[in-house]
Amino acid sequence: MPKSDLCESRLPLVWPALITGLAVSVACAKPDAAPVEPQDPAAVPDDSTAERGPFENPGGMWMPAQLASAEQVENLKWAGLELDPAVLTAPTEFPLGAIVSLGGCSASFVSDQGLLITNHHCVTRALARNSKKGENLLVDGFLAKTKAEERWAGPGQRVYVTNSFTDVTDTVLAGLEDIEDPAARDEELHARRKKLSSECEAAREAELGEGGVRCVVPAFFEGAQFFLIEQLQLRDIRLVHAPDAGVGVFGGEIDNWRWPRHTGDYSFFRAYVGADGKPADYAETNVPYEPKHVLKVATEDLDEGDFVMVAGYPGRTSRLKTAEEVADAVQWYFPRKIARYEQYLAAIEGATGDDETLQIKANPLVRGLGNGLTNAKGMLDGLGKGGLAEERAEQQRALQTWIEADEQRKAAYGTVLADIEALNHSQRATRDRDEAFAELMRASGLLGRAMVVIDAAKQRKEGKGPSEAEVEHFRSSLEEAQRSFSVEIDRAILRLHLQRAAELPAAQQPEALRVVLGVKADAAVDDAVIDKALDRFYAKTKLATADRVVELYANAKLEKLEKSKDPFIVAALALVPMKEALEARKAEFAGEMAVLRPRYIAALREFAASRGETLAPDANSTLRVTYGTVRGYQPAGRDEPYTPFTVVSEMLAKHTGEAPFNLPEGAREAIAAKNFGPYVDPELGELPIDFLADLDITGGNSGSPTLNARGELIGLVFDGNYEAMASDWVFMPEITRSIHVDIRAVLWMMDAVDQADHLLEEMGVQPSL
Numbered sequence: 047m048p049k050s051d052l053c054e055s056r057l058p059l060v061w062p063a064l065i066t067g068l069a070v071s072v073a074c075a076k077p078d079a080a081p082v083e084p085q086d087p088a089a090v091p092d093d094s095t096a097e098r099g100p101f102e103n104p105g106g107m108w109m110p111a112q113l114a115s116a117e118q119v120e121n122l123k124w125a126g127l128e129l130d131p132a133v134l135t136a137p138t139e140f141p142l143g144a145i146v147s148l149g150g151c152s153a154s155f156v157s158d159q160g161l162l163i164t165n166h167h168c169v170t171r172a173l174a175r176n177s178k179k180g181e182n183l184l185v186d187g188f189l190a191k192t193k194a195e196e197r198w199a200g201p202g203q204r205v206y207v208t209n210s211f212t213d214v215t216d217t218v219l220a221g222l223e224d225i226e227d228p229a230a231r232d233e234e235l236h237a238r239r240k241k242l243s244s245e246c247e248a249a250r251e252a253e254l255g256e257g258g259v260r261c262v263v264p265a266f267f268e269g270a271q272f273f274l275i276e277q278l279q280l281r282d283i284r285l286v287h288a289p290d291a292g293v294g295v296f297g298g299e300i301d302n303w304r305w306p307r308h309t310g311d312y313s314f315f316r317a318y319v320g321a322d323g324k325p326a327d328y329a330e331t332n333v334p335y336e337p338k339h340v341l342k343v344a345t346e347d348l349d350e351g352d353f354v355m356v357a358g359y360p361g362r363t364s365r366l367k368t369a370e371e372v373a374d375a376v377q378w379y380f381p382r383k384i385a386r387y388e389q390y391l392a393a394i395e396g397a398t399g400d401d402e403t404l405q406i407k408a409n410p411l412v413r414g415l416g417n418g419l420t421n422a423k424g425m426l427d428g429l430g431k432g433g434l435a436e437e438r439a440e441q442q443r444a445l446q447t448w449i450e451a452d453e454q455r456k457a458a459y460g461t462v463l464a465d466i467e468a469l470n471h472s473q474r475a476t477r478d479r480d481e482a483f484a485e486l487m488r489a490s491g492l493l494g495r496a497m498v499v500i501d502a503a504k505q506r507k508e509g510k511g512p513s514e515a516e517v518e519h520f521r522s523s524l525e526e527a528q529r530s531f532s533v534e535i536d537r538a539i540l541r542l543h544l545q546r547a548a549e550l551p552a553a554q555q556p557e558a559l560r561v562v563l564g565v566k567a568d569a570a571v572d573d574a575v576i577d578k579a580l581d582r583f584y585a586k587t588k589l590a591t592a593d594r595v596v597e598l599y600a601n602a603k604l605e606k607l608e609k610s611k612d613p614f615i616v617a618a619l620a621l622v623p624m625k626e627a628l629e630a631r632k633a634e635f636a637g638e639m640a641v642l643r644p645r646y647i648a649a650l651r652e653f654a655a656s657r658g659e660t661l662a663p664d665a666n667s668t669l670r671v672t673y674g675t676v677r678g679y680q681p682a683g684r685d686e687p688y689t690p691f692t693v694v695s696e697m698l699a700k701h702t703g704e705a706p707f708n709l710p711e712g713a714r715e716a717i718a719a720k721n722f723g724p725y726v727d728p729e730l731g732e733l734p735i736d737f738l739a740d741l742d743i744t745g746g747n748s749g750s751p752t753l754n755a756r757g758e759l760i761g762l763v764f765d766g767n768y769e770a771m772a773s774d775w776v777f778m779p780e781i782t783r784s785i786h787v788d789i790r791a792v793l794w795m796m797d798a799v800d801q802a803d804h805l806l807e808e809m810g811v812q813p814s815l
Contacts, residue, residue, distance in 0.1 A: 428772025
């Protein structure tokens with residue numbers, strides 16, 4: 047690829063630009079390499095907002111430094127930002143420096159003692175970990191009156207504080223196209239990224255200790271750009287407060303992704319470090335972490351039309367996918383996902399029954415599956431019934447026409463769309479079989495343990511076995527996993543995925559199905575065969591005991607494992623070659639795409655620029671900013687638009703006394719008495735609970751702080767609206783809305799209902815009820 051084309055391919059753009067017409071000029075530079083200095087006011091375009099009308103967010107999850115462009119500065123001022131826009135380009139300064147990743151959710155520091163606010167659904171695992179029969183924190187909530195009462199969230203919970211961004215695109219991509227073998231190309235790409243990460247972590251180890259820093263090299267723009275991101279890794283995280291489920295999960299799956307919404311989706315963690323201030327494993331002698339930046343709670347009113355922004359770590363979007371990939375998602379991916387999740391939930395329900403202990407163990411998984419199921423249904427409705435897939439196809443036809451209208455463009459990009467589709471098509475012939483095999487490999491925790499033990503033994507044979515530190519880390523992780531493990535649930539999930547594999551046409555059934563079951567290659571497989579095999583597996587295995595697994599991980603030799611009679615180890619040994627073969631095919635595919643995707647991005651960028659359009663990159667779990675205003679919306683079939691606020695009297699009206707509409711007594715009494723104190727909204731005449739905004743979010747944004755025009759905390763984003771679920775693929779400005787819990791409701795619940803005065807004071811809020 048010519049250097050100029052490579053430069054083009056690194057620029058931010060996604061398909062929604064072709065829908066919304068947002069114009070944002072971006073230079074081919076190193077967007078997040080360093081904070082941008084505040085601009086000379088004379089260089090900032092005059093903001094004639096009175097002539098332009100109210101700002102409407104056209105979409106975009108922006109990398110911080112992208113907000114330095116003149117157009118972005120103008121749009122931020124138009125939307126109502128009162129801060130200097132330059133502060134939003136500095137990811138380690140205020141306010142972005144107060145915002146962290148939880149590794150799947152986002153959160154923010156709200157005190158100089160490491161207090162973090164996030165969503166209730168982001169602390170579900172911590173609640174489950176600290177629950178037991180007779181003390182179900184998932185239902186009753188939790189409040190630590192002192193730091194000594196705070197509960198450890200477990201060794202798997204992390205807080206990642208971003209320290210730096212460095213553009214390493216040239217280091218990662220240089221010369222890759224010269225590697226002819228696709229698998230070798232993919233291997234080299236991963237090796238370069240791993241080397242950068244390892245060197246970064248090693249460089250900080252002396253200062254912050256082993257495990258004190260996590261360094262990652264995520265891909266941007268479909269692999270056209272790479273950044274080395276260094277993050278402080280805080281490992282001692284404790285549960286501080288979560289409201290009753292009648293507040294934190296009010297409405298449950300019935301109201302999930304729906305408006306009007308009335309959920310108080312908030313909770314608190316606290317981050318701890320060693321006495322020396324360095325990241326440390328859990329210890330009673332650890333002290334609260336002192337963050338460099340803390341968010342201030344807003345004290346002024348929030349109204350319709352006000353500026354709002356969300357900063358956080360959104361997970362994944364798919365706006366750069368081709369039209370054929372969108373169509374494939376509609377025809378294959380989402381229908382298959384919906385069917386699997388429905389079966390998954392039914393299998394878990396059958397396994398747990400009325401057993402409270404099993405229900406507690408399964409709760410995080412059940413909530414995650416339920417949320418994912420509703421999301422997938424919304425995606426399918428939007429892309430299919432909503433016509434967005436066909437809209438994408440029209441856009442791609444326009445792109446291809448534009449390419450073919452110019453000989454130079456035709457030479458550079460003429461076949462790229464066809465080449466991508468041909469490569470995708472080559473995978474479809476075996477994808478049902480491949481996916482069924484991959485599902486089997488993930489279906490059982492005990493099978494996973496067997497795989498880890500075998501891998502450690504193979505490394506040991508090569509003289510690279512796990513170190514003492516790695517063994518201890520494995521022991522800690524396994525002991526934590528054991529808290530939520532049950533044979534009943536494990537068996538039910540494995541049984542389901544064996545059944546799913548057996549239901550495929552014979553030509554698509556994975557070889558692994560009969561290998562696991564221990565039957566001949568031509569044997570018929572039905573439920574009786576599956577149940578007989580599972581009876582044997584779970585009766586004879588010793589891998590359900592954590593100590594036994596750790597012993598094998600630390601000491602087992604491959605030769606001895608090959609003679610083992612443990613059914614899971616026998617099965618895992620037989621599956622290893624199949625797993626390696628599938629991984630090899632995937633590596634070859636990825637190596638081919640590593641060349642094609644940047645060409646596609648370059649073509650799309652040039653096409654968008656020719657129309658005066660550009661947009662942000664897809665989400666990839668890195669820090670992003672989205673901004674807009676508090677706004678309602680009017681979905682199809684509704685006569686009147688939705689107003690952007692819900693209030694607690696509506697919450698009380700929904701109360702039934704049964705989950706998920708079981709508002710706790712203290713909240714009911716306070717609402718009925720209209721005891722709202724300083725938290726009342728003067729226009730609404732009572733207490734708001736949730737509000738809408740036109741912000742561009744996705745999974746991973748959960749727990750992200752919602753900030754006002756001064757960068758003050760006004761809420762937490764926790765959901766989106768069902769009508770716009772497909773916005774992960776195509777942003778729809780007219781109906782895409784984010785749902786936020788209002789900080790006034792959070793403070794009121796803590797003040798009037800839960801008596802969390804000490805936390806309010808720590809956040810700089812004076813209790814008054």
